[in-house]
Amino acid sequence: MQEATNVEHKKAQYVSLLGSIAKQFKWVFAGKVFFVLLGFATSILLARILGTSSLGRYQLGLTVVQIVTIFTVAGFDRGLVRFLPILQMNENQEGRTLVVLNIKISLLLSIAFATALYFSAPLLSFHYFHSDEMTDVLRVFSIYLPILSVLRIVSGAVVGLKRADLTSNIENILSPVVFLILLLLIYFSGGELVSSIFARSAPHLLGTVVLISFLLKKLPKSAQAPKRSVSLRRFLSFSIPLMLIGLIYFLLGQMDIIMLGYFVAESEVGIYSVAVKVAMFVIFGLQVVIPVVRPHFSELSERKDFETLKNLFKTASRWLFYSGLFVFGPILILRYEVLNIFGAEFVDGGSILLILGIGHLANVLSGTTGQMLVMTGKEKWEVANSLLIVVLNFLLNLFLIPRMGTIGAAIATALSISIINIAKFIEVYLIYKVHPYSPKFLKGILAAFCGCVACYFVRWAMLEAGLGYVSIIVLASFSFAAVTFATIWILGFDKEDKMLFEILQRR
Template sequence: MLREIRGGLPQEPVAVKEMPFIVKGAGVFLIGTLISSGLKYLFEFLVARRLGPSGFGVFFLGLTVFRLMEKVGPLELNQGLLRFIPIRKKEEETARVGAIISAALRVSIFFSAILSVFVFLFATPIGHGFFHVSSLGLVLKILSLSLIFSVVAEILAFSLQALGAIQYRVYFRLVLEPALGIIIVLFLFQFGPSLWAPSIALTGPFLLSSFLSFWFLKRFLPVQLIRRRAEPEEVKELLAFSWPLFSASLLSFLLYQVTPLMFGYFRSTQEVGLYAAALRTSFLLLLTLEAFNSVFAPLISDLTNRGELKKLEVLFKVITKWVFSLSLPLFLILTLFGREVLGLWGKRYQQAFLCLLILAAGQLINCATGPVGYMISMSGRPKISLANTAATLGLNIFLNLLLIPHSGVIGGAISFALSLSLVNLARLIEVWLILKIHPYRADFYKPLLAGFISFLITLELRKHFFLPGDLLRLVLGTLALGVIYSLFLIGLGIAEEEKIILVKIREKLSLR
């Protein structure tokens, strides 16, 4: 393999050109995602501790409905921007880039305005009539007022990402918004615990984020191009690509959120709060996958458009191994110290430990399949993505109906983890049938072996050496497992092509 790469066969351009770009962009996004996830986790942690499981459950239901509005508003045109802007940029059609952004903004603002008015007017019936929680109406009314600004900020941030400036999406959407939200909620909680405090804290940052995103977009495109109306054919092309993706994305969102919504209907708000704490904690495993997906998605579109499937295959394998290698230790930490993590939310949240383990197992399988979902959608097959997610959502709802009324949070966790695992298995099979590509290499066993050994050693250390106290045990255990895992993973060896990629990345960074 090493001689092949040095000899100029198709793998060399991947190692020398695309992979440093991916890692650099993913590194920026990963750092931003780590900060963002930490800030969002802290925000919900503060709300959960202040309001308790029941009050947090009410707020989380409102937040889930609002996230659904955020998903519907832009009609997934942001993903269409990730596909078409790189293509137009390669073809040096700057005017058409501006027209695409303009079309996405106009359409998304129109639909968001309609949705915002509808939810504001029917907030009370939704809260009292469907979820049987009258206080939910106030949360929905406050959040609905910020929808347009949130959607505009999202479209502009994805435009910047598609133009190669992912750092601005990181700065504004991932860091500024949650940081400002924490400051506001801490201030408002000085007046006492209330549902309106976290609801208001989420609204203000969207306005500032949308303004800053537009300001920096002007550095890449003149204002007159952003205001340029797109040709009908361009709008149709954007909608034709985005609409199936929107349906798939909406169904995928519901796959993640239908369980807490069904908890709100069948069970108590306290169980919603417990499930929400476990679900949010399990999302920590997705950090590396989301980071690499954000940069890899436009490259899938570009490489498939140019027919360079060999490059795509090498990237797919390397990225999947790296994502899994970085996600596995997080899963092991949650397995060993999940009670301590949930205990930080409050002692009452520790009863969701088994729920957390089940959800984390589903997310680990998700990470083990890599960016397989984007391999289908960004290669120009959004209808297949739609069919996959629709079938999985149907299965999830069916399992929820069977399990949630009788088994509570455990039943909901089983339903979600099983559904997520099955859809990723189906995607793997489809990618192989369509592109003749799979994400696994012969050395994929190395992180598994390193993880197994580090788990056993840390388990023994936990039994005999770690001091009592949730926080101290969590910190020491995390450090021990991280060091042991890293040493064993490095000791098992790094593949030759990965060494070349790492050398090129280091050379690229040293020149800056």
């Protein structure tokens, strides 16, 4: 009798946890949908303002700054996500001190690196990018470096306080809206590359100020010195490996852009960068699910509640897979029409988009395995296998890009993403004896297949009728969504999915 009562109590706790997650998921999801639309609009504006060559230079400069930011942030943002929930759970007042220390260190590092980047810009431009025009681009982007670094730190702190919805609103609504408005002003006033870089920096500065204001209210000063429960050594031993993981993952995601900058023309980099941005929509769910569930992974692991942890892992992984599959379907069928929105010269990236989309689909298929490792204290496993994968990615790019150009870069990236996610899946299974897959996944696969068939025939009929690419995208995408949802409805929703939809429908 007691055992049955305990089982029911555990079920009730899990349902309550899912309800809490779904409520946050609602706002993060809304923010990300808005972000996708804004991101699409800003990408189109950038492509039309800059053209293929200037867009290539913009992307190369941004990539350099993002690489340097990994070292200036030093994994502290993820360390805050890991340890702030523990401090809050133990009602410890040390959180403010930890956040302030992280901001100070990151700011000093970013100023030092920005100065170095400013003065080394001519050397980088001449010896690596083979373009004198990259000098001014790198120097202007160096101003952006401290802003981006501090934003990463304060965003990690806010997520660690279980307010992923707030960071989502800043990163996915406020900043993109300001960026879009500034780009519109640039578009109509005739501004170009330098103006676009400043337009990128301004909204992130605004977002940083808003998040710092929130942290000052949420983490008030303590009347007495807080008891230290998280040593600096423990924090650094967690964060520094995550800096390496962040560097590895960034190189894995940007190795293609970095190496294309050396081997091919800037115009080809511009075409490739647009295909990359569109393909990233496939991992839209990662940006929604991961920020919401990872603090709970950390807390459940700390409490040794591995049964609930495994159940949450499976449910979150299924939601993640559905999100990727339902975005990949329309991209698969409509890739040429989508690229045409950016300009006729970008349609050449259709094959690149398809290959990258397949790689990102493999990413979401692995579920939340990476966060399962990191947030449960197994981050060193991530470092070990990721180091091997980034070497493989480098070698594949080095071999394929000189022979196949941008297509070779896409193949190298897709293969590397697939391999690293297989490695993470194996690690999670070996450590926890759990995998995310179940027959429930088949519903989503069948629904997406039916949606793709409908989308294909609608596209074919509209091409035969001579309609434009915008009309084709709208109507064919609608047919995919309608048929996919109808198929899932016929097959029946799972209990967790019903709960999610009910909360999403509430105002």
